[in-house]
Amino acid sequence: MVRYVLKRILAIIPVILLIGVAIFTIMYFCPGDPAEIILGGGASKSDVFNLREKMGLNDSYFIQLGRFMYNTFIRFDLGTSYMNGKSVLTEIITRFPRTLVFALSAMLVQIIIGIPLGVTAATHQNGWADRVCMLIALIGVSVPAFWLGLELMLLFSVKLQWLPAYGIDSWKSWILPIIVNSLHGMAMMARQARSSMLEVIRSDYVTTARARGVSERKILYRHALPNALIPIVQTLGNSFGIALGGTVIIENVFSIPGIGQYMTNSITNRDYAVIQGSVVVLSIAFCLVMLLVDVAFGYIDPRIKAQYASKKSKTHKVIRGGANSHA
Amino acid sequence: MHNESNPVAYADSNTGMPEKIKKQNQLLEVMKRLNKNKLAMAGMIIFILFVVVAILAPILTQYNYAAMDVLSKNQSPSAEHWCGTDDLGRDIFARLLYGARYSLALGVSAVVIGLIVGIILGCIAGFFGGILEEIIMRLCDIMQSIPSILLAIIISAALGNGLFNTIIALSIGRIPFTCRMVRAQFLSQRKLEYVEAAQATNSSKAALMFKQILPNAISPIIVATTMGIGGTITMAAGLSYIGLGVQSPSPEWGAMLSAAKGVMRYYPYQLLFPGLCIAIFVLALNLFGDGLRDALDPKLRN
Amino acid sequence: MSIKNESFLKVDNLIVEYTSDGQIIHAVNGVSLELQKGKTLGLVGETGAGKTTIAQSILRILPDPPAKIRSGDIWLEDKNIMEMSEHELRKIRGAKVAMVFQDPMTALNPTMRIGTQIADGIRLHTGLSKSEANERAMKMLEMVGIPRDRFREFPHQFSGGMKQRVIIAIALSCNPDLLLADEPTTALDVTIQAQVLELINQLKHEKNTAMLLITHDLGVVAETCDDVAVIYAGEIIEYGSREEIFLDAKHPYTLGLFGSLPNMSDGASRLAPIKGQTPDPSDLPTGCKFHPRCPKAIEECSSENVEMITLNGTHQCRCLNYKMLVAGREK
Numbered sequence: 001m002v003r004y005v006l007k008r009i010l011a012i013i014p015v016i017l018l019i020g021v022a023i024f025t026i027m028y029f030c031p032g033d034p035a036e037i038i039l040g041g042g043a044s045k046s047d048v049f050n051l052r053e054k055m056g057l058n059d060s061y062f063i064q065l066g067r068f069m070y071n072t073f074i075r076f077d078l079g080t081s082y083m084n085g086k087s088v089l090t091e092i093i094t095r096f097p098r099t100l101v102f103a104l105s106a107m108l109v110q111i112i113i114g115i116p117l118g119v120t121a122a123t124h125q126n127g128w129a130d131r132v133c134m135l136i137a138l139i140g141v142s143v144p145a146f147w148l149g150l151e152l153m154l155l156f157s158v159k160l161q162w163l164p165a166y167g168i169d170s171w172k173s174w175i176l177p178i179i180v181n182s183l184h185g186m187a188m189m190a191r192q193a194r195s196s197m198l199e200v201i202r203s204d205y206v207t208t209a210r211a212r213g214v215s216e217r218k219i220l221y222r223h224a225l226p227n228a229l230i231p232i233v234q235t236l237g238n239s240f241g242i243a244l245g246g247t248v249i250i251e252n253v254f255s256i257p258g259i260g261q262y263m264t265n266s267i268t269n270r271d272y273a274v275i276q277g278s279v280v281v282l283s284i285a286f287c288l289v290m291l292l293v294d295v296a297f298g299y300i301d302p303r304i305k306a307q308y309a310s311k312k313s314k315t316h317k318v319i320r321g322g323a324n325s326h327a
Numbered sequence: 328m329h330n331e332s333n334p335v336a337y338a339d340s341n342t343g344m345p346e347k348i349k350k351q352n353q354l355l356e357v358m359k360r361l362n363k364n365k366l367a368m369a370g371m372i373i374f375i376l377f378v379v380v381a382i383l384a385p386i387l388t389q390y391n392y393a394a395m396d397v398l399s400k401n402q403s404p405s406a407e408h409w410c411g412t413d414d415l416g417r418d419i420f421a422r423l424l425y426g427a428r429y430s431l432a433l434g435v436s437a438v439v440i441g442l443i444v445g446i447i448l449g450c451i452a453g454f455f456g457g458i459l460e461e462i463i464m465r466l467c468d469i470m471q472s473i474p475s476i477l478l479a480i481i482i483s484a485a486l487g488n489g490l491f492n493t494i495i496a497l498s499i500g501r502i503p504f505t506c507r508m509v510r511a512q513f514l515s516q517r518k519l520e521y522v523e524a525a526q527a528t529n530s531s532k533a534a535l536m537f538k539q540i541l542p543n544a545i546s547p548i549i550v551a552t553t554m555g556i557g558g559t560i561t562m563a564a565g566l567s568y569i570g571l572g573v574q575s576p577s578p579e580w581g582a583m584l585s586a587a588k589g590v591m592r593y594y595p596y597q598l599l600f601p602g603l604c605i606a607i608f609v610l611a612l613n614l615f616g617d618g619l620r621d622a623l624d625p626k627l628r629n
Numbered sequence: 630m631s632i633k634n635e636s637f638l639k640v641d642n643l644i645v646e647y648t649s650d651g652q653i654i655h656a657v658n659g660v661s662l663e664l665q666k667g668k669t670l671g672l673v674g675e676t677g678a679g680k681t682t683i684a685q686s687i688l689r690i691l692p693d694p695p696a697k698i699r700s701g702d703i704w705l706e707d708k709n710i711m712e713m714s715e716h717e718l719r720k721i722r723g724a725k726v727a728m729v730f731q732d733p734m735t736a737l738n739p740t741m742r743i744g745t746q747i748a749d750g751i752r753l754h755t756g757l758s759k760s761e762a763n764e765r766a767m768k769m770l771e772m773v774g775i776p777r778d779r780f781r782e783f784p785h786q787f788s789g790g791m792k793q794r795v796i797i798a799i800a801l802s803c804n805p806d807l808l809l810a811d812e813p814t815t816a817l818d819v820t821i822q823a824q825v826l827e828l829i830n831q832l833k834h835e836k837n838t839a840m841l842l843i844t845h846d847l848g849v850v851a852e853t854c855d856d857v858a859v860i861y862a863g864e865i866i867e868y869g870s871r872e873e874i875f876l877d878a879k880h881p882y883t884l885g886l887f888g889s890l891p892n893m894s895d896g897a898s899r900l901a902p903i904k905g906q907t908p909d910p911s912d913l914p915t916g917c918k919f920h921p922r923c924p925k926a927i928e929e930c931s932s933e934n935v936e937m938i939t940l941n942g943t944h945q946c947r948c949l950n951y952k953m954l955v956a957g958r959e960k
Binding site for chain 2: 015016018019022023026027028029030031138139141142143144146147148150151154158241242244245246248249252253263264267268272275276279282283286287290
Binding site: 126203204208209210213214222227230 | 728738739
């Protein structure tokens with residue numbers, strides 16, 4: 001088992017490094033001159049040139065890439081903000097816990113509400129419970145979360161004044177953001193749980209259990225659910241990805257001082273150092289969570305436990321790969 | 328009377344019908360099943376409605392979406408301006424109609440481009456194997472390790488604002504998904520016994536693979552594509568909302584929401600209409616995509 | 630026939646339908662059969678003839694929807710299964726009546742240890758404590774030839790043949806009076822098949838269990854069954870003792886079945902399959918359901934509903950050809 005974990009950790013290191021390369025390369029093409037942005041519009045050409053020299057912006061792509069990789073992964077230095085010159089890393093470290101808590105809570109809500117929703121729909125297939133649950137799921141997947149957030153803010157914060165509209169002063173300020181951020185993931189989880197459960201309910205071993213006289217309730221909890229949950233656990237990492245992605249815009253909507261807000265505020269300022277650093281940190285966080293889920297998954301499924309061969313990681317990637325990029 | 332002509336009843340029958348007719352029958356079956364699903368049909372109709380509206384926008388409204396009229400700014404919905412006006416006096420209904428063009432263009436183009444590139448890469452990886460496959464799969468790994476919205480943000484930041492740039496930014500995130508699916512089909516088919524059997528009879532390996540593999544992969548790809556359009560539209564709106572993507576004066580629904588946020592306390596209708604458009608559009612697509620998935624694979628439905 | 634008689638199991642005119650997509654599929658069309666204690670009845674027929682449906686109806690574990698038992702009675706000793714409550718049914722499932730399923734690869738819960746799967750059933754139907762039930766489960770494993778220390782292993786660690794033996798162990802763990810074996814050896818290769826059949830026979834003799842053996846393999850029938858019922862399109866079309874069916878088959882379909890077996894001694898030239906295909910269960914032929922494919926069909930076959938005709942004592946056949954014969958004999 002330990003071998004399996006070590007193997008997975010070793011596999012993820014090159015991925016993380018390559019992510020760094022990819023992000024740097026993409027951001028390399030951002031329009032605009034950082035030196036100009038820092039010095040402002042009125043700076044002289046020679047001042048700009050000197051600053052560029054100092055910042056190493058006149059070097060070739062590869063040198064800059066090497067410098068970036070070295071800074072990021074060895075010195076843990078994500079550069080300084082163009083706007084205020086402060087260290088990007090320091091700011092991110094301050095903000096990261098908030099974003100993490102935000103994403104994790106949203107993920108928790110996704111699981112706690114999404115799975116029972118899907119299971120209920122499956123056990124009452126084609127009944128009214130099924131239709132209602134799937135309607136909720138459909139709406140959750142279709143309505144743009146940030147718009148819903150704005151509308152709810154209008155209703156609960158402005159009109160009714162029950163909840164604060166921005167910031168994170170009290171626990172109340174988290175209610176709307178978490179609900180809104182979890183909606184999409186919850187809906188996807190419900191649909192997944194439903195189809196997974198339906199498949200399991202029709203399986204031979206459930207029929208076998210029924211033929212042995214096991215009660216329906218026991219069949220549900222001891223036979224059907226454990227098997228249905230396996231494919232769902234596989235997508236937990238994905239769930240986190242959706243929740244994490246959601247934090248970016250929703251933090252902006254509700255003015256939550258996390259990484260997402262940091263990043264989106266920097267867009268209008270063309271503060272590319274901030275954007276770059278934020279995306280690097282968030283992507284690495286995502287990778288690590290995926291790793292954790294993979295390892296946890298290895299513990300849960302007895303079939304995997306028995307064969308911690310690398311064969312598994314290939315099929316894993318194929319299954320996991322799908323849900324990230326599409327809604 | 329003994330009914331021999333219904334191919335659906337026999338799972339294992341091979342009544343010797345020519346391939347073309349069998350395919351036509353299959354297509355007909357799918358369409359019939361789709362037709363029975365009322366919700367899916369409703370979704371398709373709404374989608375078609377949006378397309379029609381987008382095309383006929385100039386006819387449906389006399390206003391130019393960019394025409395500013397500062398005197399009539401921030402007016403509530405009325406007989407003159409069905410959805411009111413925004414902060415610069417532009418007619419919101421007109422902006423919604425033209426905005427449909429942007430959403431459609433963004434959603435459909437990005438998904439289709441991602442689809443085509445993904446299929447090509449998947450075929451290359453699956454067919455040639457070896458180091459080419461390794462490289463392509465590694466690239467997919469990396470792209471999928473970055474949450475898709477973040478990927479879209481940095482690419483959009485790098486390319487800049489504008490319709491075309493945003494389409495590119497959105498399409499790149501979709502490539503790994505299709506690529507993986509196509510390659511997975513190749514993987515599973517490579518091992519199938521009939522590949523060995525066919526090789527024994529000297530069939531062309533390439534022709535064999537493409538004939539057998541692509542039709543199998545088509546169904547999930549079609550479904551994912553339909554659902555993907557909805558997600559892409561939402562992401563496009565999100566990008567525009569935070570200042571990337573498509574900005575004013577272009578009437579993109581997400582950008583309209585961003586403008587509305589500042590005044591939503593006073594003019595809530597400016598927030599309501601664009602968001603509602605996105606929600607209904609995506610809902611329609613998802614309904615249709617669900618129905619399509621059920622129609623293409625009855626196993627999933629039951 | 631009197632309703633209460635000495636038969637251990639009596640199925641009386643069972644009719645089962647499946648609804649799918651608005652179409653009605655007639656899976657079982659008026660099946661009647663009897664089984665005595667300690668005897669084995671073979672249910673023979675092609676795939677899709679309705680055999681599994683019959684077995685699942687006896688335990689009433691048909692998926693509902695889409696299946697529905699339209700009518701019929703099933704008597705187990707002196708109780709009617711159709712009138713039992715779900716609670717009573719659960720008491721007899723796995724205890725009085727046990728079922729062995731067709732595909733060993735999917736019939737076991739992949740996330741549960743096999744020992745637990747056996748012991749759970751034991752605890753459910755007897756009052757044994759956990760350790761006592763485990764002990765009994767381990768004994769069952771040994772009885773089917775699996776070392777008892779494999780008790781804590783998972784299904785994927787067993788081969789197909791061993792999985793099937795585990796399933797048999799589960800089925801027999803509570804000493805059932807009736808065993809429903811649904812193609813218990815179909816998914817296994819020939820050598821394992823022989824072992825499993827041997828095992829089933831042995832256990833049957835030891836415990837005097839009645840058995841309903843479903844199969845499409847005539848070889849298996851010849852080895853294990855006392856009586857045989859041949860099923861076609863949801864109906865029993867021939868019924869008799871093993872000798873009567875094998876040595877003196879009457880129904881054209883049964884003859885066709887035997888005829889389509891390759892015969893080594895005859896110097897086989899071509900296989901002689903039955904021409905045509907099994908009918909679509911949602912669109913069955915009128916009259917005799919086999920008539921479109923029957924070499925001996927006469928005009929009345931397409932219009933008249935054919936009843937079971939008793940040829941002698943235990944041998945029955947559903948064919949108009951013999952109606953005339955019997956009628957002629959009686960004259």
